[in-house]
Amino acid sequence: MATQAALAIDGGDLPFGGGLLALVRPALNLLQPGGVLAVHSRAPGIADEFFTWCKVEHHELIEAAPQAGFTRLLIRKGSLGAPRGGMEHGLDLPVVQGRLDAATVLNTVPFPPAADPAVGFAPRGARVEPGGPVYPFTLNERDHVAPPDVAQLYDQAVNAQWNAETDIAWDRIRPLPPALQQAVGQIMTFLAENELSALYVPSRFIARIHPAYVEVGMFLSTQLADEARHIDVFLKRARKGGGGLGISHATTSASLHSLLVLEDFTEAAFLLSVLGEGTFLDLLRFIEDHAPDEVTAEIARRARADETRHVHFGMSHVKHALQHDPSLYGRLEAAVRRRSATLAGVGGVPAAVQDALTILAARGTDPVSVRAGHERFRELLAVMHENRVKRLRNAGFSAEQAGTLSDLHTPNFM
Ligand SMILES: [Fe+2]
Ligand SMILES: [Fe+2]
Incomplete structure (x- = not known):
């Protein structure tokens, strides 16, 4: 059975090092590890570029198929180094009585019962790439x-x-x-x-x-x-x-x-x-x-x-x-x-x-x-x-x- 992509993007003729990644990386950020992204590209030699890049970034290039006038690439998102935490994509803070106050934000993104000093200064709600240093915070509850x-x-x-x-x-x-x-x-x-x-x-x-x-x-x-x-x-x-x-x-x-x-x-x-x-x-x-x-x-x-x-x-x-x-x-x-x-x-x-x-x-x-x-x-x-x-x-x-x-x-x- 053909692999189903959760998301597809059209890269047009953007070169790999000339802007295409600015479309690919944010699209991958929307997926959970294991999710598949389809990329359609008319740039020449794109399959080789993605083959190398996916290896370095710990993603899997599962298909690079020439089609009529473009290449269809399927990339399975890797889990290594993937940011932790849920996505806030699609979040919209409600305006209450004409105000967007701190309490509104707190109701939408509540305090966690405990906090991990290894997330450093990441704002609450951000997805955090692992590997950062442990910060010397002591008030973590x-x-x-x-x-x-x-x-x-x-x-x-x-x-x-x-x-x-x-x-x-x-x-x-x-x-x-x-x-x-x-x-x-x-x-x-x-x-x-x-x-x-x-x-x-x-x-x-x-x-x-x-x-x-x-x-x-x-x-x-x-x-x-x-x-x-x-x-x-x-x-x-x-x-x-x-x-x-x-x-x-x-x-x-x-x-x-x-x-x-x-x-x-x-x-x-x-x-x-x-x-x-x-x-x-x-x-x-x-x-x-x-x-x-x-x-x-x-x-x-x-x-x-x-x-x-x-x-x-x-x-x-x-x-x-x-x-x-x-x-x-x-x-x-x-x-x-x-x-x-x-x-x-x-x-x-x-x-x-x-x-x-x-x-x-x-x-x-x-x-x-x-x-x-x-x-x-x-x-x-x-x-x-x-x-x-x-x-x-x-x-x-x-x-x-x-x-x-x-x-x-x-x-x-x-
Ligand atoms: Fe005072
Ligand atoms: Fe005071």
Whole structure:
């Protein structure tokens, strides 16, 4: 029985080395190994050319028959060196409500449960020719890395970017009384120092994430852009209006160092984003509520909107990982305890920060207002604790665990 070709192409009189292969190779790529391609060619001497080429490429030339005015070649596709993975040929992403967003892509080409480091930077869904090197990715499992809503969070982040240079009415900042000016400078110094840690900590993990879960790296890259903008905007605010930077405390430094040295992605997301950035939401709200001018309030409000996304991603990551690995509860608890132990001897909130927040809430230095400012600061600590407990309960910790872990969280807030 004559061999049936799954696919046929007409090469006209294209010479073998003059474009014919540009038709033959993509046609073969559409076939599974063992599939047969028919090629009709009017180029002279074409059978000999294909005989040699098929040998080199591990295909089989099963027929080269002269016909009236052309040669009919039948090529059986070889399996050696054939790319792995299904074909995306014919795929068409749906446009949903006029948008072709990352979530649409993720619904069409979902995350694999596990990813092979030997596929390197091949985009998810591509067919991968074997033989490439093994890449040093270590985060190769979906349930430890990629929460299901990460693509939506990436889209939200892209749409929520703002510009620290043009979106802030810098010309509306007026000089403040010296004590208030100094307080603002100190708070901005503290914020910028913590923002630096929020830039560095996630960046340590991006290169470890398998590209099959690239949306996680893409989201984290928006987080890095956010943190860069926060550093920029807080330093600008400290230096606008006759002030300058304040003190960087050893307490803050020790606390942020203990974040930077974390080696586990989920532990880092838990400590930085759920506990640290979560606590910063309340701090930024406090600064917004007590800001001495509308510009400072606006800066705090915008930063808090960004941080809400970072906390959301941290919560999604940790909750998704906990659902698939309940032993993680113990590991996360141990991570909080370890960090607390390394910070033993570190006192309460850094003194200059505590004073600055008190003066900010007092809006000045008269003793009656300062007493009220001090009360507002005590209330802030209570609200931070309450909201940390809520987040921990939401992640699945018991009420008792949540209370203990919140108490153990660094007095540096982040
Ligand atoms: Fe930030
Ligand atoms: Fe953040």
